[in-house]
Amino acid sequence: MIDMRHIDDVIESGPYEPTWESLSRVEAPGWFPDAKFGIFTHWGLYTVPEFRNEWYSRNMYIQGYPEFEHHVAVYGPQRDFGYKDFIPMFTAEAFDADEWLDLFQAAGARYYFPVAEHHDGFQMYASELSHWNAVEMGPKRDVLGELREATLRHGMHFAASNHRAEHWWFMGHGREFESDVAEPMSRGDFYWPAEPEPDNQDLFSVPRPDREFLDDWLLRVCELIDGYRPEMLYFDWWIQHESFKSYIKRLAAYYYNRGVEWDVPVIICYKDDGMAFGAGLADVERGGYAAPTPFVWQTDTAIARNSWCYTNSLEYKGIEELVITLIDAVSKNGNLLLNVGPRADGSIAPHDRMLLEGIGAWLRDNGDGVYGTRPWRICGEGPTQAGSGSFADQQAIEWTAADWRFTTKNGDIYAFCLNPSGAKELSVASFFAYHDGRRAPFHGIVAAVEQLGAGPVAWERTNEALRITPAARPDGQESMPVGFKITVA
Numbered sequence: 001m002i003d004m005r006h007i008d009d010v011i012e013s014g015p016y017e018p019t020w021e022s023l024s025r026v027e028a029p030g031w032f033p034d035a036k037f038g039i040f041t042h043w044g045l046y047t048v049p050e051f052r053n054e055w056y057s058r059n060m061y062i063q064g065y066p067e068f069e070h071h072v073a074v075y076g077p078q079r080d081f082g083y084k085d086f087i088p089m090f091t092a093e094a095f096d097a098d099e100w101l102d103l104f105q106a107a108g109a110r111y112y113f114p115v116a117e118h119h120d121g122f123q124m125y126a127s128e129l130s131h132w133n134a135v136e137m138g139p140k141r142d143v144l145g146e147l148r149e150a151t152l153r154h155g156m157h158f159a160a161s162n163h164r165a166e167h168w169w170f171m172g173h174g175r176e177f178e179s180d181v182a183e184p185m186s187r188g189d190f191y192w193p194a195e196p197e198p199d200n201q202d203l204f205s206v207p208r209p210d211r212e213f214l215d216d217w218l219l220r221v222c223e224l225i226d227g228y229r230p231e232m233l234y235f236d237w238w239i240q241h242e243s244f245k246s247y248i249k250r251l252a253a254y255y256y257n258r259g260v261e262w263d264v265p266v267i268i269c270y271k272d273d274g275m276a277f278g279a280g281l282a283d284v285e286r287g288g289y290a291a292p293t294p295f296v297w298q299t300d301t302a303i304a305r306n307s308w309c310y311t312n313s314l315e316y317k318g319i320e321e322l323v324i325t326l327i328d329a330v331s332k333n334g335n336l337l338l339n340v341g342p343r344a345d346g347s348i349a350p351h352d353r354m355l356l357e358g359i360g361a362w363l364r365d366n367g368d369g370v371y372g373t374r375p376w377r378i379c380g381e382g383p384t385q386a387g388s389g390s391f392a393d394q395q396a397i398e399w400t401a402a403d404w405r406f407t408t409k410n411g412d413i414y415a416f417c418l419n420p421s422g423a424k425e426l427s428v429a430s431f432f433a434y435h436d437g438r439r440a441p442f443h444g445i446v447a448a449v450e451q452l453g454a455g456p457v458a459w460e461r462t463n464e465a466l467r468i469t470p471a472a473r474p475d476g477q478e479s480m481p482v483g484f485k486i487t488v489a
Contacts, residue, residue, distance in 0.1 A: 002219055029265035032335065036110065039338060052066060054309035057171065080180075088137075101153070112156055119166040120171075125144035130188055166238045287387060293334075297335070302341075308339050309341040378406060419479055419481070427466070432462065446489070468484060
C-alpha cells in the first residue's frame with residue numbers, strides 16, 4: 001500500500017521539486033498541441049437516478065432542493081435509502097470499454113479523460129485505500145483499468161480526472177437532519193468527513209481541510225498515478241483552496257518525477273489559479289480566451305448545458321455549436337475536451353452517440369485544418385463576438401456567414417466559415433486585394449483555394465474580400481461550419 005514515505009522518496013528523487021520555480025519548467029506533452037480534441041466522461045453512482053446533474057449526492061441531502069424531494073418520492077427517506085444504496089443498483093451491465101472507445105475514436109478524439117473519482121468519493125478503479133470502489137462494489141470491475149487498456153488499444157492517449165478535493169464538504173448537508181450521513185464516521189468511511197459546506201469559492205473558507213483529509217487526498221491521487229499512469233491529470237476547482245497549496249506542489253513533483261521515470265511526458269490540467277502559471281496546463285471550464293495565446297490551453301465543456309452526467313432532462317447543444325467550439329478553441333491555440341455522460345447501465349444514449357458521430361463526420365472532411373495546426377496571426381473576423389472566460393457557453397451564439405476563424409499548417413492558411421447558411425458565395429474580408437494603399441491582414445499572393453472534403457473551388461480576390469464559391473453540400477448541412485485551405489504562392 002502506498003504511504004507518505006514512498007511519496008517523499010519519489011519527490012526527493014528529482015528532478016522536480018515541490019516549488020513553483022521547479023514545477024514551472026514542465027512542458028505540455030509534445031502530442032497535445034497537435035491532438036486538438038479529446039473526450040471527457042462523467043460516469044458513476046450519480047448517474048443511477050438520472051436526475052438533474054452529477055451533484056445528486058450533495059443535493060439529495062439539502063432540504064428543499066429538487067433532488068431532495070425527488071429522492072424521497074422515488075426512493076424513500078434518506079435515513080432509509082441513502083446515496084450509498086445506489087451502489088448495488090450500479091451494475092454497469094451494458095458497459096463495454098472498447099465500444100466506448102470505438103465511438104470516441106470515430107468522433108475524431110485523440111485523447112480520453114474519464115473521471116476516476118468524483119466529489120461523491122466512489123472510486124471507479126482498484127484501491128487499497130478505500131473499499132468503496134467499483135472493483136469491490138457495484139459493477140465489481142476495474143472500470144478505469146478497462147478504459148485505459150481500450151484507450152491504448154485504439155492508439156489514443158489516456159488521462160484521468162480526480163475530483164476528490166471537494167469531498168471534504170460534499171456530503172456535509174446530510175448531517176443537518178436524520179439521514180444515513182451520521183456519526184460515528186472515520187477515515188475510510190464512504191461519506192467521511194462530511195464537513196459543513198463552506199463558501200466553496202472562498203480561498204480561505206472554514207472549516208478548512210485538516211491534515212488527515214489532505215494526506216488521504218494526496219495518497220489517493222498518487223495511488224491513481226502509480227496504478228494507471230495517466231499522461232495527464234485534471235483537477236476540479238477546489239484545489240485552489242489555501243489548505244491544498246503545499247499538497248498540490250508535492251503531488252505535482254511526485255507526478256512529474258514519475259513521468260521522468262517512465263520516460264512519458266505528463267502534465268496537470270488546472271482551473272483558474274489552482275496552480276502557479278506554467279506549472280501545469282491552463283483549463284477554462286465551459287469557455288475560452290478572446291484571442292490567441294502564446295501558450296497551449298484547453299477548454300472543457302459538455303454536450304449539454306445543464307449537466308456533465310446523463311440525466312432525463314439534458315439541454316443538449318446542437319452539433320453546429322459543438323463544432324464551432326472546437327474551431328474557436330483551435331484558432332486560439334487551445335484544445336477542446338468534450339464531455340459525454342454514459343447512462344447508468346454503461347450504454348451511451350442515441351442522441352449523445354449521434355452528436356459524437358456527427359463531429360467525427362465533420363472532422364473527416366475538415367480535420368486537415370484542425371489537427372496539427374497552429375494559430376494564424378489573427379484568429380478570425382466577423383461581427384459576432386464570442387464569450388470569453390469560464391461558463392461562457394450558457395447561451396448559444398447566433399453566428400453568421402461573415403464570421404470566420406483561421407488556423408495555419410505547413411505554410412497554408414485554413415479559413416472556417418462558422419455559419420455559411422447555404423450562401424452561394426462566401427467572403428473573407430481579411431484577404432481582400434491590395435488597392436488604393438489599403439493592405440489586408442493577408443498581404444500576399446493566393447495560389448489556390450480548396451474546400452475541405454470537396455476539392456478546389458472557384459474564387460477571386462476583390463477590393464473588398466476573397467470571394468469563394470463553395471461546393472454544394474448535402475441537405476441539412478447548409479449551416480454546418482465549412483473549411484477552406486488557402487494555398488499561398
